[in-house]
Amino acid sequence: MWQKLQLYIQLTRLNKPIGILLLLWPTLWGLFWAAKGVPPLKETVIFVVGTILMRSAGCAVNDFADRNIDKHVARTANRPLTSGQISSKEALMVAGVLALAAGAGALFLNALSLKLAVVAAILAASYPFFKRFFAIPQAYLGIAFGFGIPMAFAALTNHVPAIAWWLLVANVFWTVAYDTEYAMVDRADDLKIGIKTSAITFGRFDVLMVMICYAMFIGLMAYLGYISQLAWPYFAGLLAASCVTIYHFFLIKNREPVQCFKAFLHNNWLGAAVCLGVVAALLV
Numbered sequence: 001m002w003q004k005l006q007l008y009i010q011l012t013r014l015n016k017p018i019g020i021l022l023l024l025w026p027t028l029w030g031l032f033w034a035a036k037g038v039p040p041l042k043e044t045v046i047f048v049v050g051t052i053l054m055r056s057a058g059c060a061v062n063d064f065a066d067r068n069i070d071k072h073v074a075r076t077a078n079r080p081l082t083s084g085q086i087s088s089k090e091a092l093m094v095a096g097v098l099a100l101a102a103g104a105g106a107l108f109l110n111a112l113s114l115k116l117a118v119v120a121a122i123l124a125a126s127y128p129f130f131k132r133f134f135a136i137p138q139a140y141l142g143i144a145f146g147f148g149i150p151m152a153f154a155a156l157t158n159h160v161p162a163i164a165w166w167l168l169v170a171n172v173f174w175t176v177a178y179d180t181e182y183a184m185v186d187r188a189d190d191l192k193i194g195i196k197t198s199a200i201t202f203g204r205f206d207v208l209m210v211m212i213c214y215a216m217f218i219g220l221m222a223y224l225g226y227i228s229q230l231a232w233p234y235f236a237g238l239l240a241a242s243c244v245t246i247y248h249f250f251l252i253k254n255r256e257p258v259q260c261f262k263a264f265l266h267n268n269w270l271g272a273a274v275c276l277g278v279v280a281a282l283l284v
Contacts, residue, residue, distance in 0.1 A: 007080040008094055011063060012056035018265055022178065023055050024048065025271030026171045027148030029278050030164065033228070034156040037282050043155050046109060047148060050102045050117075057098035058124040058144075064091045065128035073189040113155040120147040131195050138183070138198045142175030143168065163224055170220040177213035177245075178267040180206060181252055184260040207252055214245040221274065231284040237277015244270040 009015050027047050031039040063081045071082050080086045099121060106117040123144035130137040146168045153164040176198055183190070183199035184206060190197050202209040218238055225234045244266065251263040 004086075007086050008090075011060050011080050011086065011091060011094060012098070013059045014056060018268060019059070020052055020055050021268045022175075022271060023145050023148070024051050025268075025275050026146045026167070026174075027051050027152060028275050029167060030149035030152030031156070032275075032278050032282055033167065034153040034164070035282075039152075039156060042108065043152075046105045047152060047155070050105050051148060053098045053102035053105075054120070054124055057095045057102065058127070060091045060095035060098070061125055062128040064088055064095070066131075067091075069193055069195065073186055073193070075186060075189075109155045110158055112158055112160075113151055116147070116151045116154050116160075120144070120151060123147055131197065133196065135196055135201045136176065136198045137196060138176045138179040139172055141179055142172030145175050146171030163228065166220065166224055170217050170224065173213045173217040173220065174267075174270075177210045177217065178264055178270075180210050180213070181248070181260050181267075182264040184252065184255060185257045185264070207249070207255070210252060211245070211249055214248070218242050218245070225281070230278070230281040233280035233284055234277040237273045237275075237280070240273040240277070241270045244273065 013019055031044060031047060063079055067081050067088060081088065081091050103117065103121070106114055109117070123140075127137070127141055127144050130140045134140060149167045149171065150160045150164045153160050180198040180202065183197035187197070187199045190200060198209070199206050218241060222235065222238055225238070248263040248266065251259045251266070
């Protein structure tokens, strides 16, 4: 049972929490922004736990969708489902249990939040299949990863203002940037098997497009902070995030897979800088 549990942990990437953190940061922006300060404990717990559960369920669905593809990619060939250590039925069972647990938590939110939770679940479940035909699936991932923002506004204010959707758009730019860095790691394998990624679509302009997406993210977030009249710590957080993006340029400019993956992982600090800026500004 312990060995099986370890395989399930690998399937859901609980041993690699970077995905949870990249999903959690924009959710926290939404919660604090919507609350205009410290959000209620109940909603905070529901969103944090729900984020962990849904991201884990999404990983299981992703591995199920890519079970015949991952075996051709060096980095993913030894994943539990691809290597045959667990079955497709088990992967779907794990995804179902986690999704149901997240759904149970959403039942404690208001009706609008519950409706948006259904949309979020559809986005998470359908993303793995977009790599078959969508040229920039990372944009779709950005919508899925940022949908906690409008959900947070719905949960705390019972409506979703325009700024929540613009925060979601900003998150899409950030997601395209960091997930392109991730896709640059597997580009050679993805080209062989015909998977579509932004790294392939952008081609020789990949580094330029990553930096443009970072700039669009920072610029849009600065504008949203300005119209929301957030205090100076917010802009200090954005300045710190901007410095992180410059560091990422030097990591990815030569397109070395190890350095590109390092840049991807480092986005956790970018998200943290923005989140700390939001929290500090609202507390001020």
